[in-house]
Amino acid sequence: MHxxxxxxxxxxxxxxCYGVSANGLGAEEPPAINPFGPVRQDRQDAEPGYxxxxxxRIFVGSVYMTRDKRVKIWDANxxxxxxxxLRAIRQIECKVEKEWMxxxxxxxxxxxxxxxxxxxxxxxxxxxxxxTLRSDGRTLTGPLAExxxxxxxxxxxxxxDASKLEPQxxxxxxxxxxxPGTDLKSLVYVKLVKxxxxxxxxxxxxxxxxxxxxxxxxxxxxxxGNARPVEKRDADEPAGGH
Numbered sequence: 001m002h003x004x005x006x007x008x009x010x011x012x013x014x015x016x017c018y019g020v021s022a023n024g025l026g027a028e029e030p031p032a033i034n035p036f037g038p039v040r041q042d043r044q045d046a047e048p049g050y051x052x053x054x055x056x057r058i059f060v061g062s063v064y065m066t067r068d069k070r071v072k073i074w075d076a077n078x079x080x081x082x083x084x085x086l087r088a089i090r091q092i093e094c095k096v097e098k099e100w101m102x103x104x105x106x107x108x109x110x111x112x113x114x115x116x117x118x119x120x121x122x123x124x125x126x127x128x129x130x131x132t133l134r135s136d137g138r139t140l141t142g143p144l145a146e147x148x149x150x151x152x153x154x155x156x157x158x159x160x161d162a163s164k165l166e167p168q169x170x171x172x173x174x175x176x177x178x179x180p181g182t183d184l185k186s187l188v189y190v191k192l193v194k195x196x197x198x199x200x201x202x203x204x205x206x207x208x209x210x211x212x213x214x215x216x217x218x219x220x221x222x223x224x225g226n227a228r229p230v231e232k233r234d235a236d237e238p239a240g241g242h
Contacts, residue, residue: 043067043151047086049195050203051150051170055188056210059168060203061152063195073131074142082140090134092144092193094172099125104180120180123187127173134196143174148193 046064053059063086065071070083071092102124105115130141151167170190178187194202 045086046151047195048153048197048200049193050199050206051148051168051190052192052194052203052206053170053188054191058203058207058210059150059152059170060200060207061150063193064149064151065147069146071131071144071146073129073140073144075140076142084131084133084140086195088134089195090132090137091195091199092172093130093132094127094189094191095130096189097126097128099123099184101184102177118180122180123178123182123184124175125173125177125184125187125189126175127189129172144172145174146172148172148190 043062043064045067046062048061049063050058050060051063065086070085071089072081072083074080075082100123101121104118104120104122106118108114108116127143128141129144130139131144132139148170149167150170152165172190172193176187176189
């Protein structure tokens with residue numbers, strides 16, 4: 001009797017092991033993880049789109065903020081601050097509320113309570129932002145201060161590695177100022193942040209158009225006929241030649 005039970009359990013264990021082995025042969029083994037391989041730079045919270053600066057430059061790619069960060073803006077209708085995830089935003093548009101040239105002052109030597117004008121000025125500016133929501137197109141307008149990152153998409157056909165593409169960092173200001181001696185034009189700001197697949201395509205078209213216009217502006221124009229272009233002279237060289 002004891003021998004019969006032992007034989008029964010031996011057969012059961014053998015059949016179980018065979019079934020596990022058969023299932024294992026049909027399953028696909030998980031890929032091996034290389035601990036020394038490149039770190040993936042994909043961000044699940046990133047959105048396709050572009051950033052446009054006030055000087056016309058366009059930065060297209062994957063747009064994101066610091067992880068778990070949301071855009072904070074004052075909602076005048078609800079009289080409270082709203083926190084909006086980037087994926088819920090269609091665009092952020094910036095407009096200049098006020099700008100001026102501020103005088104630079106500094107304290108006189110050995111006088112802690114008396115200032116003197118240095119003779120220099122610096123640009124200063126106040127901004128207001130309008131956030132357009134993606135779901136219903138509703139807008140919220142007010143001051144905000146955030147940091148936006150844009151990482152260019154890697155083209156696999158060009159052999160580019162996404163992990164080696166450094167993201168660009170952009171500041172959205174409530175108020176900004178430039179160094180003394182500069183003007184308002186040189187105080188560049190983020191004019192527009194646009195998100196979504198359509199925005200990404202729009203950004204590519206804008207960037208290509210700008211690059212084409214700059215190339216055309218920089219290409220030299222030859223004089224009419226077969227005349228050769230006039231060679232550049234040094235400032236101290238006389239116009240009449242030797």
